[in-house]
Amino acid sequence: MVMRAAVFHEEGKPLSLEEVPYPERKEGEVILKVRAAGLCHGDVHLVLGEWSGDLQISPPVILGHEIVGDVVEGGKKFKDGDRVILYSSIGCGKCKYCLSGKPQFCERVSVVGVQRNGGFAEYVSVPEDYLFKVDGDPIHLAPLADAGITAYSAVKGIKRGDSVAVIGTGAVAMIASQMLKSNGADVIMGGRNPSKLAKAEEMGIPTVMMKRKDNMNMSQTLFSYSQKKFDYVLDFVGSQSTLQDSMWLLSREGELRIVGEFGGYLNVPEQLIVLRGLKVKGVLYGSFEDMNGIIKSYQEGKFNTMPVPYKLEEINDAINDLIEDKIIGRAVITPSSD
Ligand SMILES: [Zn+2]
Ligand SMILES: [Zn+2]
Secondary structure, eight states, X not given: OEEEEEEEOSTTSOOEEEEEEOOOOOTTEEEEEEEEEEOOHHHHHHHTTTTTTTOOOOSSEEOOOEEEEEEEEOOSSOOTTOEEEEOOEEOOSSSHHHHTTOGGGOTTOEEBTTTBOOSSBSEEEEEGGGEEEOOSOHHHHGGGGTHHHHHHHHHTTOOTTOEEEEEOOXXXXXXXXXXXXXXXXXXXEEEXXXXXXXXXXXXXXXXXXXXXXXXXXXXXXXHHHXXXXXEEEEESSOOHHHHTTGGGGEEEEEEEEEOOOSOOOOOOOHHHHHHHXXXXXXXXXXXXXXXXXXXXXXXXXOOOOOEEEEEGGGHHHHHHHHHTTOOSSEEEEEOOOO
């Protein structure tokens, strides 16, 4: 049996649409018919070879780590026809991170759609223990699997009334800002893309635009606009430019949370951290508990996942649109035609 898939062969080249063998199902796995798979900046980093120094990936591999599918070959917990969402970081199952429900930090982690075949295909075989039952439109649900859970993990512990600066306008930042607003935090979003900021404004999130001609970096722009410091700064970009001065934007005992992976350096005088009691935290994906949390928040209607659907044949267009910063929300690939 064969299926259609978008295969990653070589850095810097478009994904190749091919017929490939139907997935082999291993012990503890179920086969999903992929209904929707989100396209993440991580996929673009991989396609462009921007992570080749840090991440072992051996092509050919089918990318796609943000997956919602219907079980077609069930196992012990899930039966045929169940709609599920995938927690994509598959751990060893034995270390302290795996045992505490945080396999994203496992030393032996293997990410579906990165180190093993993922969701830009009609079918995928995945471990049953990493699936969560969901109901609803798969195109809207798919972004929960990565953007959503990461947003959930990024805003954890932020309370009503806390002041929060969100840096970035991608899917994760959009979901996080909506959650913060719905939870009563005082949020402002800083970015550069006018159409994305307009979309955030439409959802009731105040925004400020960084303009090149102002000669200010993002933190300076946010400060000059709001004239205050923040309890939290959430950096969904993580570039040199966004990290520059971001700790200066924090109130006493404030916390910088870095989520984006654009490879910047954080250069901070230690006395700033000590004298003001500041904290820095890296946010990588989320825990099993966060996956349950984001599914619940979604069902409660706290945010829109803002999907932008593309067919499997259009995947390279979706990648280009993402690179050109044209996608407002999340590009979601729909590999099954029926
Ligand atoms: Zn991702
Ligand atoms: Zn482990």
